[in-house]
Amino acid sequence: MNQRAEAHPSHERLSRVWDSPKGIWGFMTAVNHRTVGLRFMITAFIFFILAGLEAVVMRVQLALPQLGVVSPDFYNQTFTMHGSTMMFLFVVPFVEGLAIYLVPLMVGAREMAFPRLNLFGYWVFLIAGVTLYVAYLLGMAPDSGWYNYPPLTGPGFRPGAGIDFWVTMITFLEVSALVAAVEIIVTILKMRAPGMSLNRMPVFVWTMLITALMIVIAMPALVLTSLMLALDRFTGTHFFNIAAGGDPFLWQHLFWFFGHPDVYIMLLPAVGVVSMIIPVFAQRALAAYTLVVASIVIIGTLSFGVWVHHMYTVGIALVGLNFFAAASMLITIPSAIQIFSWISTIWNGSLERLTTAMLFAIGFIALFILGGITGIMIAAVPFNWQVHDTYFIVAHFHYVLVGGVVLPIFASVYFWFPKFTGRMLNERLGRWHFWLFVIGFNATFFLMHLTGLEGMPRRVYTYLPGLGWDWLNLLSTLGTFLMAFSVVLFLVNVAVSWRGGTEAGPDPWRGGSLEWATTSPPPNYNFADVPVVRGRDPLWESAGIGMDTRPPWLEELSDPSDELRESITTSVVSADAEGRAVLPGPSPWPMWLALALSVAFIGAMWTTALVPVGLALAFLALLAWHWPAGEGP
Amino acid sequence: MIRPTLRCLPVAVVFLSIGCGGWQSALDPRSPGAATIESLWWIAFTSTGILSSLTILGLLYAVHRAHRRAAPETSRHTASREQTFILIAGVGIPTLFLIGFLTLSVRAGTAVSEHPEEATVMLEVVGHQFWWEVHYPNHGVVTANEIHIPVGEPVEVHITSADVIHSFWIPQLAPGKLDMNPGRFNTLWLFAEEAGLYRGQCTEFCGVQHAHMALLVVASPPEEFEEWLDARRGTPPEPTDPEAARGREVFLEAGCSACHAIRGVSRPRFAGNPGPDLTDLGSRSSLGALTIPNDREHLAQWILEPDRFKPGVRMPPTPLDDADLAALVRYLEGLR
Numbered sequence: 001m002n003q004r005a006e007a008h009p010s011h012e013r014l015s016r017v018w019d020s021p022k023g024i025w026g027f028m029t030a031v032n033h034r035t036v037g038l039r040f041m042i043t044a045f046i047f048f049i050l051a052g053l054e055a056v057v058m059r060v061q062l063a064l065p066q067l068g069v070v071s072p073d074f075y076n077q078t079f080t081m082h083g084s085t086m087m088f089l090f091v092v093p094f095v096e097g098l099a100i101y102l103v104p105l106m107v108g109a110r111e112m113a114f115p116r117l118n119l120f121g122y123w124v125f126l127i128a129g130v131t132l133y134v135a136y137l138l139g140m141a142p143d144s145g146w147y148n149y150p151p152l153t154g155p156g157f158r159p160g161a162g163i164d165f166w167v168t169m170i171t172f173l174e175v176s177a178l179v180a181a182v183e184i185i186v187t188i189l190k191m192r193a194p195g196m197s198l199n200r201m202p203v204f205v206w207t208m209l210i211t212a213l214m215i216v217i218a219m220p221a222l223v224l225t226s227l228m229l230a231l232d233r234f235t236g237t238h239f240f241n242i243a244a245g246g247d248p249f250l251w252q253h254l255f256w257f258f259g260h261p262d263v264y265i266m267l268l269p270a271v272g273v274v275s276m277i278i279p280v281f282a283q284r285a286l287a288a289y290t291l292v293v294a295s296i297v298i299i300g301t302l303s304f305g306v307w308v309h310h311m312y313t314v315g316i317a318l319v320g321l322n323f324f325a326a327a328s329m330l331i332t333i334p335s336a337i338q339i340f341s342w343i344s345t346i347w348n349g350s351l352e353r354l355t356t357a358m359l360f361a362i363g364f365i366a367l368f369i370l371g372g373i374t375g376i377m378i379a380a381v382p383f384n385w386q387v388h389d390t391y392f393i394v395a396h397f398h399y400v401l402v403g404g405v406v407l408p409i410f411a412s413v414y415f416w417f418p419k420f421t422g423r424m425l426n427e428r429l430g431r432w433h434f435w436l437f438v439i440g441f442n443a444t445f446f447l448m449h450l451t452g453l454e455g456m457p458r459r460v461y462t463y464l465p466g467l468g469w470d471w472l473n474l475l476s477t478l479g480t481f482l483m484a485f486s487v488v489l490f491l492v493n494v495a496v497s498w499r500g501g502t503e504a505g506p507d508p509w510r511g512g513s514l515e516w517a518t519t520s521p522p523p524n525y526n527f528a529d530v531p532v533v534r535g536r537d538p539l540w541e542s543a544g545i546g547m548d549t550r551p552p553w554l555e556e557l558s559d560p561s562d563e564l565r566e567s568i569t570t571s572v573v574s575a576d577a578e579g580r581a582v583l584p585g586p587s588p589w590p591m592w593l594a595l596a597l598s599v600a601f602i603g604a605m606w607t608t609a610l611v612p613v614g615l616a617l618a619f620l621a622l623l624a625w626h627w628p629a630g631e632g633p
Numbered sequence: 634m635i636r637p638t639l640r641c642l643p644v645a646v647v648f649l650s651i652g653c654g655g656w657q658s659a660l661d662p663r664s665p666g667a668a669t670i671e672s673l674w675w676i677a678f679t680s681t682g683i684l685s686s687l688t689i690l691g692l693l694y695a696v697h698r699a700h701r702r703a704a705p706e707t708s709r710h711t712a713s714r715e716q717t718f719i720l721i722a723g724v725g726i727p728t729l730f731l732i733g734f735l736t737l738s739v740r741a742g743t744a745v746s747e748h749p750e751e752a753t754v755m756l757e758v759v760g761h762q763f764w765w766e767v768h769y770p771n772h773g774v775v776t777a778n779e780i781h782i783p784v785g786e787p788v789e790v791h792i793t794s795a796d797v798i799h800s801f802w803i804p805q806l807a808p809g810k811l812d813m814n815p816g817r818f819n820t821l822w823l824f825a826e827e828a829g830l831y832r833g834q835c836t837e838f839c840g841v842q843h844a845h846m847a848l849l850v851v852a853s854p855p856e857e858f859e860e861w862l863d864a865r866r867g868t869p870p871e872p873t874d875p876e877a878a879r880g881r882e883v884f885l886e887a888g889c890s891a892c893h894a895i896r897g898v899s900r901p902r903f904a905g906n907p908g909p910d911l912t913d914l915g916s917r918s919s920l921g922a923l924t925i926p927n928d929r930e931h932l933a934q935w936i937l938e939p940d941r942f943k944p945g946v947r948m949p950p951t952p953l954d955d956a957d958l959a960a961l962v963r964y965l966e967g968l969r
Contacts, residue, residue: 152797242816287715315819337723347695373681380738385809389836455657460844
């Protein structure tokens with residue numbers, strides 16, 4: 001389409017309508033999805049670096065038996081923060097940021113459905129994340145694992161502030177995840193470009209739709225259970241207190257009812273990213289699109305029926321466990337469908353060159369296969385009884401979450417960085433990053449399978465010599481340094497290329513989806529003319545994204561007569577044009593609402609009296625947020 | 634011939650690791666249950682190893698093939714044969730494999746869960762932060778951090794916890810681990826095919842010293858096991874030498890007896906056995922649940938500052954002058 005946004009006759013007017021305020025005020029109020037999405041991704045990446053540093057601290061402490069680099073208490077805080085950060089502050093927010101940035105572009109919309117809610121979600125995420133890290137700096141971080149099992153985390157055994165920070169801030173973070181999910185669902189279902197029926201939706205959009213639906217179903221279980229623990233701690237209820245008739249198993253069931261779907265909440269967007277990248281570099285449509293989409297839906301559904309495989313050793317009858325084993329193993333099939341779809345796409349395609357993004361995607365497939373097969377093994381009940389809570393499990397889930405999620409996240413940055421910034425990342429540095437990361441990763445984690453089988457439990461701050469674990473741990477530690485160094489190369493690459501990289505142009509990879517139809521970075525209104533979609537890869541269709549069968553009022557969208565932010569709405573299944581939505585612009589109130597709620601959440605740790613105060617302030621902020629603007633529709 | 638080694642060998646093995654690497658390894662099973670799981674692992678490893686290697690090789694070949702064919706523009710549209718391939722490779726083969734593997738897994742699970750109607754030896758283990766309380770209820774014997782079992786006989790173990798959730802794991806002697814849940818009992822069976830020392834460790838994070846909550850299992854021929862039980866059944870004899878007698882006074886005066894029981898001497902003042910029973914302390918190989926060797930110097934230092942070896946341990950430091958300390962150590966090491 002248009003190479004230069006300025007060339008469009010309506011550019012100036014559209015640009016003014018969709019403009020964001022500048023400076024500090026802009027930072028507090030700007031709602032445009034690309035601004036908020038990028039901010040989510042950058043903030044989440046900073047948390048990734050922190051969690052990576054925590055990993056280095058742990059690996060140094062475990063390099064040799066009986067080291068005293070850090071105290072046991074600090075080690076326990078560190079592994080808790082590492083897990084909590086990676087799950088709650090890095091992967092989920094990063095992926096949400098990616099979706100907030102890309103989904104409107106991929107579906108041809110100008111903005112998300114609820115732009116201010118978006119901004120609110122960001123502020124909540126930022127406040128919760130920073131609060132957790134302030135606690136860590138003060139030596140008061142949670143210290144009982146990212147899964148926070150009572151009774152260890154109950155008021156009787158952990159009276160300190162650490163667990164208070166966990167229960168309040170994780171609950172608060174889920175608010176952020178939930179609002180982003182609601183917004184992603186509505187945007188995908190109602191704001192797709194005309195003609196983009198459900199069976200033409202890009203696979204990344206499909207994965208985000210399923211992921212968001214999973215968040216809406218799974219996260220309330222975590223909110224509920226951490227609220228119950230907060231009540232046990234702050235007000236003396238007895239949900240998990242055995243002596244008073246409570247039951248810690250309640251926590252385990254509710255937590256894993258959230259916790260297992262959460263794995264797929266992280267994994268599905270990653271496979272979506274790979275399903276976007278591989279077809280572009282192979283210059284061939286994704287093989288068996290329908291099967292792939294069906295697999296995504298099936299994984300999303302099955303993931304709610306496997307949570308007990310985290311609880312095989314609790315003492316549940318074997319007959320019951322075998323059903324959960326079967327359900328867990330079933331997930332192999334939809335995963336395998338996707339793996340063979342990618343292989344088939346590459347097999348029949350033509351790879352002009354192996355870009356860094358493609359390398360990360362290929363590396364992902366290999367590591368995901370390895371993480372998948374150990375997943376089948378530990379789904380087997382008796383084998384799980386041996387290796388549960390050992391380093392075998394640590395190895396397994398790092399193959400799934402680093403190989404399966406972090407590699408695609410790196411791939412997504414190499415692939416869409418040109419769209420975000422208008423510049424290409426350096427390929428040479430990118431290759432170094434890829435190879436060092438993958439070699440370091442395997443050195444660290446492949447050996448851990450053996451460490452676990454040799455009997456080393458998880459979450460130990462040290463170990464005695466002579467158990468056969470010494471050399472394994474030393475090599476794992478060396479691998480970690482390689483990974484850490486490769487991430488430094490990546491950061492250098494981003495810093496240098498952001499301003500100094502080669503100009504990308506609108507479509508550097510010859511992509512097929514709509515985000516490549518606009519300039520890089522896109523203008524603040526995304527698309528001047530609403531695209532009309534005629535196939536799964538609209539830019540690859542010979543008919544293009546032309547404009548013939550458009551209702552006359554569609555034209556008005558590209559020629560706004562007043563100062564309204566407008567985007568098109570379409571029907572849920574077939575994406576027939578239905579109407580136009582007027583979307584809100586910049587506002588300070590989302591930030592004030594987030595701050596007001598943080599009075600309630602953070603305040604609860606000192607006195608529950610601050611909860612009603614925070615909620616009252618939140619009510620006022622909501623009132624101001626929704627106060628009629630006076631004129632306009 | 635285990636008898637003379639009962640005291641010396643454990644210390645050597647636990648802390649100097651003489652030729653006993655892998656004594657907490659799931660890959661070196663010494664019981665039928667653990668062996669069944671080990672063979673399940675090797676089956677899983679081999680079969681999935683072959684399948685995943687083939688898949689990864691296929692992936693790499695696909696990359697190689699597509700890379701070579703860069704120049705001519707192929708059609709971007711997918712062909713229906715691709716769908717057939719995906720259904721065979723992604724649905725057909727995994728389904729067949731999973732049916733086989735699930736069957737093996739269910740059968741292995743059933744096999745390792747089988748146990749005799751009645752046990753000849755039954756014991757009860759209670760998890761504490763961060764040690765193990767061990768009872769032989771049918772024999773009236775209580776000890777801590779060490780389990781003695783007869784070789785070649787199934788041993789029924791009832792496990793529970795006095796505080797938070799722990800997990801009981803002796804990789805070589807049992808088919809995996811089982812959680813110790815406060816307020817509930819779980820049951821598992823130990824079986825040792827040969828005499829020897831086996832190590833276990835807590836595998837559910839239980840607090841600051843989770844890392845130093847290990848357990849020693851001593852498997853000996855039945856007659857030696859019976860001897861071991863008999864030696865512990867009664868009340869330990871009165872200390873004969875005056876220093877040890879003074880040590881007993883120190884034990885009672887310095888507050889040790891508030892938490893620690895010694896049969897015939899003291900019963901803990903606090904409920905729930907906050908500290909290990911010390912009736913046979915002198916015969917144990919380690920202090921602090923396999924944290925340090927149980928010898929004279931370590932025992933003295935442990936009494937003064939347990940926190941030095943096990944930061945966060947629940948036992949408070951006990952300041953004693955040299956004479957009292959020496960007497961106390963003398964008394965404690967005589968308890969066996």
